[in-house]
Amino acid sequence: MTAFPVPTMPAPPVSVVGLGQLGGSLAAALAAAGREISGWDVDPAARDAAAARGVQITSEVGGVVVLAVPLPVLDRALDDLTVAPDATVTDVGSIKVPVLAALGPRFGDRYVGGHPMCGTERSGHAATDPSLFTGARWALCLEPGTDLRRWLRVAEVALAVGAEVVPVTAAEHDDAVAAISAVPHLLAAALAAAAERAGPLALALAAGSFRDGTRVIGSDPAFVTALVEGNAGPAAAALDRVRAQLDRPVAELVAAGHAARTALGDPADRRPVRVPLDRPALLALGRAGGAVTRRLAAFVEGWVPGSSGHQA
């Protein structure tokens, strides 16, 4: 696929607020890419670590402002900042409807919700890794009121650090992560708690399938509880869908689960697409399981799953 020439526009400066694992990694990756990058954190140690990676430290933020602090402290973090009036504001939270409700009224069409699907069980600035976003999906919210030019500015930041951008609405995002994040954590918790009740013999015999199936509930319980309770409606609906599956006959359930798992993610199974820069087309790309990999002048390039004739 050949691209027609793209008019070069200066990349806007980026300000990252919260220099923990996600924010610190993003700032470090952008600094390494030669971007104009500033950052802020309430923790002096996090500021020092970022400064050592080439991040300018200031609480006066503008350009694309990435809020990489937990939702409960978002308001307090904003009180500490001077935000440029024309700044585009994004965030990296795991749930998007509540953040939209919190920041939408304040920033209007300047707010673009985001969620990079990466991060590890480690946290804090010591877990900074500039390659954290390479190949990761980065969900980016396109609401009816979103300014598409601002959405593209944030998308370019995600693309610049090696991520692929998945256009979504906040509600679609929260439904999807309920199924693939909240519910796996709940199932892991139930599996571990039930096996403990089965007694020490069961735990002593526990091998690979049990360890794999319970690994994620080793995470911080407060984080997991917030992940579920902050997304309560979609999580309850997704859990009901799992309960319904568990009522199927065993052979049928096993066959359906095996087919779904096997179909999952052959990263080579992609078909390149070019999508015009409008909201319905971009959202259709996300709903098809595809992602944006590059911006052109009036299009974005990306991919959808499969080699068949599906057209995003």
Next chain:
Amino acid sequence: MTAFPVPTMPAPPVSVVGLGQLGGSLAAALAAAGREISGWDVDPAARDAAAARGVQITSEVGGVVVLAVPLPVLDRALDDLTVAPDATVTDVGSIKVPVLAALGPRFGDRYVGGHPMCGTERSGHAATDPSLFTGARWALCLEPGTDLRRWLRVAEVALAVGAEVVPVTAAEHDDAVAAISAVPHLLAAALAAAAERAGPLALALAAGSFRDGTRVIGSDPAFVTALVEGNAGPAAAALDRVRAQLDRPVAELVAAGHAARTALGDPADRRPVRVPLDRPALLALGRAGGAVTRRLAAFVEGWVPGSSGHQA
């Protein structure tokens, strides 16, 4: 802990029937340890591979006979063999009550059910690995009618290849593996199938927790279905215990699951014990989550979890 002298008895010869991943690995490990070892398989390629590792190929079996063939073909496999009248017969199947029902009437107190808790997603003789059993738990059934001397002969085979022996009854074993093997497979299937219904967007965003939680349902569906349907009663009861956990309030469920997962398996958290050679004491060791690591003259040595004062 010092052991008093153990009278040296000649280790009985071992015959392994079925030279796939489990049987082939066991035969190879015993050959490498210098034990007198023979083997048989209906597949000439499996026989040739075992012979190359020092295994004598014959269908006349005796000493400790390890049946390492799937339950559905067990009867046919036995028809091909000449079994010495005084042979001790064991097996390596994933479920123990049905095998006891199949082999108990035929071999009486000469049958000792076993289940090494290892093996990978690979199978067949090409997956042979003499170190497969190192550090693995090997459940070994002590029924009311089991001949304890024969149980010890099989236990010594397991210990000789680096496994730790967990004394269990067949019914206790099947209840335990329902909780830590059948149910994790069912939950993985339900999670994958439900996420697929949530659509391509959800699958495209799926990251670590979903991949971990669904990994085991990548296994052969026929194997998984047999694992559940062959253990239907205990599996249904274990699944009901998981359903009951899922009805708890989120924060309570997450805390309980996190505590159970975190308590799981610090391998260093062991207290050495010496257990007399009688059925109640050995079964108490297994129920406490412990295992046998060595046979002494009138005792076995082993461990139970924890540094506290629990006495197996």
